[in-house]
Amino acid sequence: MKIDPSSLKITDMRFADIDGAPKRCTLIKIFTNQGIVGYGEVRDASSRTYAAMLKSRILGENPCNVEKIFNRIKQFGGDSRQAGGVCGIEVALWDLAGKAWGVPIWQMLGGKYRDKIRVYCDTDSEGGGRDMGKALKERIALGYTFLKMDLGIELLADIPGALCAPLGFLEKMREYKKTVFSTPHGSIDPRAMRGEAYDLFNTAHPFTGIHITEKGLDFLENYMKDVRAEIGYEIPLAIDHIGHVPLEDCIKLARRLEKYNLSWMEDPVPWQYTDQYVRLANSTTTPIATGEDIYLREGFKPLLESGALAVIHPDVLTAGGILETKLIGDMAERFHTAMAIHMAESPIACMAAVHVAAATRNFTALEIHSVDVPWWENLVNGLPKPLVKNGYIDVPNAPGLGIESLNEDLISQKLHADFPEAWADTSEWDKEWSNDRRWS
Numbered sequence: 001m002k003i004d005p006s007s008l009k010i011t012d013m014r015f016a017d018i019d020g021a022p023k024r025c026t027l028i029k030i031f032t033n034q035g036i037v038g039y040g041e042v043r044d045a046s047s048r049t050y051a052a053m054l055k056s057r058i059l060g061e062n063p064c065n066v067e068k069i070f071n072r073i074k075q076f077g078g079d080s081r082q083a084g085g086v087c088g089i090e091v092a093l094w095d096l097a098g099k100a101w102g103v104p105i106w107q108m109l110g111g112k113y114r115d116k117i118r119v120y121c122d123t124d125s126e127g128g129g130r131d132m133g134k135a136l137k138e139r140i141a142l143g144y145t146f147l148k149m150d151l152g153i154e155l156l157a158d159i160p161g162a163l164c165a166p167l168g169f170l171e172k173m174r175e176y177k178k179t180v181f182s183t184p185h186g187s188i189d190p191r192a193m194r195g196e197a198y199d200l201f202n203t204a205h206p207f208t209g210i211h212i213t214e215k216g217l218d219f220l221e222n223y224m225k226d227v228r229a230e231i232g233y234e235i236p237l238a239i240d241h242i243g244h245v246p247l248e249d250c251i252k253l254a255r256r257l258e259k260y261n262l263s264w265m266e267d268p269v270p271w272q273y274t275d276q277y278v279r280l281a282n283s284t285t286t287p288i289a290t291g292e293d294i295y296l297r298e299g300f301k302p303l304l305e306s307g308a309l310a311v312i313h314p315d316v317l318t319a320g321g322i323l324e325t326k327l328i329g330d331m332a333e334r335f336h337t338a339m340a341i342h343m344a345e346s347p348i349a350c351m352a353a354v355h356v357a358a359a360t361r362n363f364t365a366l367e368i369h370s371v372d373v374p375w376w377e378n379l380v381n382g383l384p385k386p387l388v389k390n391g392y393i394d395v396p397n398a399p400g401l402g403i404e405s406l407n408e409d410l411i412s413q414k415l416h417a418d419f420p421e422a423w424a425d426t427s428e429w430d431k432e433w434s435n436d437r438r439w440s
Contacts, residue, residue, distance in 0.1 A: 040092030043317035046084030090321025098400030120146035129223035133230025143390035153243030162216035277308035
């Protein structure tokens, strides 16, 4: 069937919520009057309502006018998971535009700088630093050339004298961790996310009253020492999930870790605290990164202007979608800052990030968090298998994202219990309305 891009119209939008890819995620289909379908995704742990409420605002529009539609709906996004609807729709629009015009998305972004995308492999492990090192060595054996791991106060929670906090706080933190983080992603009862333990655990870093003691710092340094003893110093290694501790503790830890040649320390303090990032960067030679929770270029600009970041780390499904992430990368280049890309979702989000990475000159590595999910790449059809080969993903030349179709049988097996029907009718959102004007 020949597609006429000039007369293409959006006719419907529907969802499928799945578990374990590696987290809960909402897949999006945007339908058109000419039979082609665009694929998008709401970021992990974000509500599908953020996308559903925008349906009436995109019906009847030509999806090839990506920027026009994005500028209409971007006011309904926000930091972290609140941007999930806007970004997921934007990805699906680019997929449709590419299919309509018969070109891959990277071509519409100005062409590509590379034919394959380096993937960094995030890794979890129980036990000590040697155990983590062995887990990372297994990633190296699979061909990965860049690694990341967690190194933070969760490792210290059960070590007497490793953390200092108001009495009772650590017990509540352990309670919350046991309740929430021992439950499969996407299966958490919302009631478990309330109460004093939740409030304490979600207090911003400077206000928790938690400090890492010298014993705790010794433990984390030795943990990293053991990791490097296993994997060596030649392969890049980044760290994440430091914990909600004040800036001064982050400085102490960063200094302790300088000798271990880290690629970056990620999200040590809230991204909004530009002045604290400046103080941290001026206090250590450990490179600093942040960005996965930042929405739009405006959020990144103060950090980049400050010179505090060695690496920005946007997520396509939070930053504003494909084009906005590309523009964020271009802005970072002007401030001599590298861009890595956060990604912990399905192959739809992964391929959206691949197109951005291909088209952005200062890109370094793309996260993948699904190595241990054997069915992950089978969620979609049309991509090569294995998708990740020797630590890289080939940049596709097929139209749009490069995904031919979704594996409906597999999706039906992985549906979230709250939404047991894939692609159910969403007509209740067709006439959602408000005066969306942002000025008078």
